[in-house]
Amino acid sequence: MNSPMTPDPRTLACLDxxxxxxxxxxxxxxxxxxxxxxxxxxxxxxxxMDWNADRTKANMLATFGEGPGGIVLxxxxxxxxxxxxxxxxxxxxxxxxxxxxxxxxxxxxKGFDAVVLGHVPDYAAANLTQPIHVALTYDEExxxxxxPHLIAALxxxxxxxxxxxxxxxxxxxxxxxHKGGRVYRCVVTGQAAHSSLAPHAVNAIExxxxxxxxxQDIAARERHTGxxxxxxxxxxxxxxxxxxxxxxxxxxxxxxxEFLFDYRxxxxxxxxxIINELESLASRxxxxxxxxxxxxGIAFIPVxxxxxLVSAEGSEVFALAQDLLDNRSDGRVSYGxxxxxxxxxxxxxxxxxxxxxxxxxxxxxxxxxxxxxxxDRFISDLVTRA
Numbered sequence: 001m002n003s004p005m006t007p008d009p010r011t012l013a014c015l016d017x018x019x020x021x022x023x024x025x026x027x028x029x030x031x032x033x034x035x036x037x038x039x040x041x042x043x044x045x046x047x048x049m050d051w052n053a054d055r056t057k058a059n060m061l062a063t064f065g066e067g068p069g070g071i072v073l074x075x076x077x078x079x080x081x082x083x084x085x086x087x088x089x090x091x092x093x094x095x096x097x098x099x100x101x102x103x104x105x106x107x108x109x110k111g112f113d114a115v116v117l118g119h120v121p122d123y124a125a126a127n128l129t130q131p132i133h134v135a136l137t138y139d140e141e142x143x144x145x146x147x148p149h150l151i152a153a154l155x156x157x158x159x160x161x162x163x164x165x166x167x168x169x170x171x172x173x174x175x176x177x178h179k180g181g182r183v184y185r186c187v188v189t190g191q192a193a194h195s196s197l198a199p200h201a202v203n204a205i206e207x208x209x210x211x212x213x214x215x216q217d218i219a220a221r222e223r224h225t226g227x228x229x230x231x232x233x234x235x236x237x238x239x240x241x242x243x244x245x246x247x248x249x250x251x252x253x254x255x256x257x258e259f260l261f262d263y264r265x266x267x268x269x270x271x272x273x274i275i276n277e278l279e280s281l282a283s284r285x286x287x288x289x290x291x292x293x294x295x296x297g298i299a300f301i302p303v304x305x306x307x308x309l310v311s312a313e314g315s316e317v318f319a320l321a322q323d324l325l326d327n328r329s330d331g332r333v334s335y336g337x338x339x340x341x342x343x344x345x346x347x348x349x350x351x352x353x354x355x356x357x358x359x360x361x362x363x364x365x366x367x368x369x370x371x372x373x374x375x376d377r378f379i380s381d382l383v384t385r386a
Contacts, residue, residue, distance in 0.1 A: 004099060005373030008118055015114035019094040019103035025078040025141045028056045032077050036117060036136055043124040050153040057138040059150040063131050064123040069162035070131030071317060071386060074338060075113040076140030079105040085363035100366040107355035111367040112167025115375040122383045132386055133161055140338060143304040147338040151345045163317025166339040167353030169360060172374045174321050175351035176330040180271055180308030180340060183262040185301040186211060191293035192255035201253035202289045202296045205246045208257040212241050214281050215261055218274060229266045231332035239263035239274060264334060267308040306336035307344040315348035324381045
């Protein structure tokens with residue numbers, strides 16, 4: 001049995017600083033970004049900032065080396081809340097015990113960020129043949145809200161990386177593809193009336209139910225005959241209704257109803273196909289509803305969209321990761337990451353980082369020291385190949 005490896009002290013020092021920033025998504029991330037930016041610039045990086053609309057949060061891109069191409073090492077710095085969780089130690093103080101570092105974000109995903117930032121002096125000292133870019137983003141935990149702006153900024157800056165590694169926790173396993181996701185709010189507007197006068201009303205809940213029934217039909221169709229990729233735990237596209245509200249009295253025909261649904265689609269599936277099918281149904285139902293009330297109708301409001309990560313097999317970054325990792329096999333996951341956005345922008349991408357996704361978002365979140373050390377070795381070896 002191999003002995004656990006020891007992380008680079010520079011990584012542990014950076015992880016201590018990163019966990020100390022309370023970057024829960026409802027807060028600003030600027031203190032954390034400013035510290036990271038200063039650290040990177042001290043070692044000669046060229047840094048570029050991309051702020052949100054009110055300049056309370058920012059994405060940052062730091063570049064070592066010059067020329068086209070290059071690899072992006074990308075991670076988000078926001079974390080989920082600790083509200084209501086029973087932590088043994090302070091979640092915003094990095095605490096080492098039993099071969100693990102505990103703290104909010106230790107696993108998801110400040111562990112990877114710390115490795116990347118810890119090795120900054122190595123990037124500066126290396127004789128790079130292509131750039132190394134470090135990307136830090138905001139609001140990933142709110143549905144990848146920051147990364148689309150960074151992708152747009154890359155285009156404005158005329159930066160075209162040849163590949164990207166997103167360091168979400170994969171236990172240092174190469175993940176080459178993941179499902180895409182869409183979330184929609186369906187708003188149904190009817191016409192209220194006393195329930196004894198139901199024919200003069202438009203029952204929003206019942207029309208919502210007809211759309212939900214179609215969602216169930218689509219789910220069954222995808223389960224039985226949809227596109228399959230057996231690399232996923234659930235090898236087909238899924239769709240489900242997850243929240244619903246409506247009505248305001250037991251004897252009132254409801255004038256309004258809303259529900260949220262999401263679908264997770266297998267790469268290769270047209271993500272517009274499902275919503276187009278539901279909108280076609282809604283159009284027919286709206287015509288029926290307006291026979292009673294001209295203001296009635298059904299609308300779909302996009303809430304979130306995460307592109308699928310299409311396998312980067314055959315790309316430079318895929319081959320590089322295979323060469324540098326102990327386990328050359330690649331896998332697929334059903335959850336989404338920022339890698340899908342890079343892939344969608346024609347930047348071949350993989351997901352690989354320290355820690356297990358099973359530890360993410362929990363009380364006493366941790367990353368194992370051995371995982372950090374394995375990521376240290378991965379990044380060190382990557383620098384020698386860049």
